[in-house]
Amino acid sequence: MKQSGARPAQLAGTWYTADQETLADEVSAFIEEAEVPAADREIVGLIAPHAGHRYSGPVAGYAYRTVQGGSYDTVVVVSPFHDGHRHPLLTTAHCCYQTPLGEVQVDQTRLKALGEELTERNQPGLLNVAYDREHAVEIQLPFLQTALSGEFKLLPLMLSGAQTAAAIDLGEALAEVLAGSSSLLVASTDLSHFYSEEDANQLDQAMLEAMTSFDPKEVIAVQRKGKGEACGLLAVICVITAAKLLGAADCRILNYATSGTVSGNYSRVVGYGAGVITK
Numbered sequence: 158m159k160q161s162g163a164r165p166a167q168l169a170g171t172w173y174t175a176d177q178e179t180l181a182d183e184v185s186a187f188i189e190e191a192e193v194p195a196a197d198r199e200i201v202g203l204i205a206p207h208a209g210h211r212y213s214g215p216v217a218g219y220a221y222r223t224v225q226g227g228s229y230d231t232v233v234v235v236s237p238f239h240d241g242h243r244h245p246l247l248t249t250a251h252c253c254y255q256t257p258l259g260e261v262q263v264d265q266t267r268l269k270a271l272g273e274e275l276t277e278r279n280q281p282g283l284l285n286v287a288y289d290r291e292h293a294v295e296i297q298l299p300f301l302q303t304a305l306s307g308e309f310k311l312l313p314l315m316l317s318g319a320q321t322a323a324a325i326d327l328g329e330a331l332a333e334v335l336a337g338s339s340s341l342l343v344a345s346t347d348l349s350h351f352y353s354e355e356d357a358n359q360l361d362q363a364m365l366e367a368m369t370s371f372d373p374k375e376v377i378a379v380q381r382k383g384k385g386e387a388c389g390l391l392a393v394i395c396v397i398t399a400a401k402l403l404g405a406a407d408c409r410i411l412n413y414a415t416s417g418t419v420s421g422n423y424s425r426v427v428g429y430g431a432g433v434i435t436k
Contacts, residue, residue: 161287163260164251168295173210177257183210184303187218188225193411196223196435201405202342202396204368204432205300207236207293207389212416212427213347217297219412219431221304228306229341231264233331233399235392236293236345238315242284245323246275247315250285254295254311258302264310267334271312274330281323283314291315293345293389301343309341316391321377324391328373328398335403344396346389348428354417360385361428365410368432373397386428400434408434 169175174183187210205220206213238247248268253260272283294313301309314331316324331342349360364385367376373394379385387393397408411433415426 161250162252164249164254164288166255166257166295167290168292169257172292172296173299175257180257180299181303183214184299187214188222188300188304190215191218191222191412193219193222198435200224200227200341200433200435201400201403202344202434204344204346204393204408204430204434205297206347206429206431207296207345208347208416208427208429210296212419213429216412216414216429216431217300220433221300223411223433224341225304226306227304228339229309230339231267231312231335232301232309232341232343233312233314233335234294234297234343234345235314235316235395236291237389237392238291238317239293240290242317244284245281245316245318245320246283246327247286247317248283249289249313250287254298254313256295256298256302258299261298261302261311264312267312270334271330274333275326278326278330280326280330297343297345316395319391321391321394324394325373325398328395329402331395331399332402335399342396342400342434344389344392346387346392348430349386350388350427351425354415354423354426357415357426357428361413361430365413365430368393369408369410371397371401371406371408396434404436405434406436408432
């Protein structure tokens with residue numbers, strides 16, 4: 158597919174602030190206000206929520222605080238594709254993503270290598286989409302632009318449907334492509350949606366505990382049994398799979414909250430969790 162120009166900032170002015178200076182201040186505050194233990198092991202990946210910054214920003218700040226000042230050549234953001242698509246694995250057709258904080262270039266070299274790796278494994282390749290409205294990748298970018306030191310290239314990956322096998326295959330292919338590189342994996346996911354605070358807390362704790370097991374099978378089982386929920390389940394499975402093959406051994410949950418904390422409405426909430434994956 159012919160490469161398109163820059164992907165516009167679809168969410169600026171709605172899901173997050175459109176003004177450059179204000180956005181930088183807000184995201185910096187989310188990160189600075191998060192209190193996390195000093196990193197004593199190499200960080201391979203993050204788990205971060207993807208609602209509007211007003212709601213999930215304070216939780217996301219905990220994940221990004223762990224990599225504050227860090228430097229990576231490539232950042233892989235794996236997310237669901239909320240609009241749904243017949244193809245299971247999607248990526249961008251654009252050369253870069255725009256946000257009010259500037260442009261983030263897409264890592265075309267690794268994107269091509271990943272597509273070739275998937276083909277060699279007889280797996281579905283990557284379908285390039287243009288002018289998508291998927292928020293779960295874009296919402297992470299201002300945090301990455303603020304937290305990280307220096308420029309990085311983005312590998313945006315979106316999974317459609319509920320094919321857990323495709324997520325595992327993508328994770329394995331990612332690990333092959335990223336081996337030996339300076340890279341960071343980000344699983345973009347919210348937790349349960351539209352339950353009471355009490356029910357959400359129970360569902361979300363079960364899912365977060367499954368994530369800390371660092372076992373994709375456990376994460377899948379919790380959702381299939383109805384014990385917990387994550388809208389980015391496939392993203393989490395993919396990132397854990399890739400991280401384990403890249404030498405990671407641990408996932409820690411850093412913070413949890415629901416939308417009720419901000420809205421004051423505890424009868425119908427969305428859950429947000431932040432985690433870090435280390436060697």
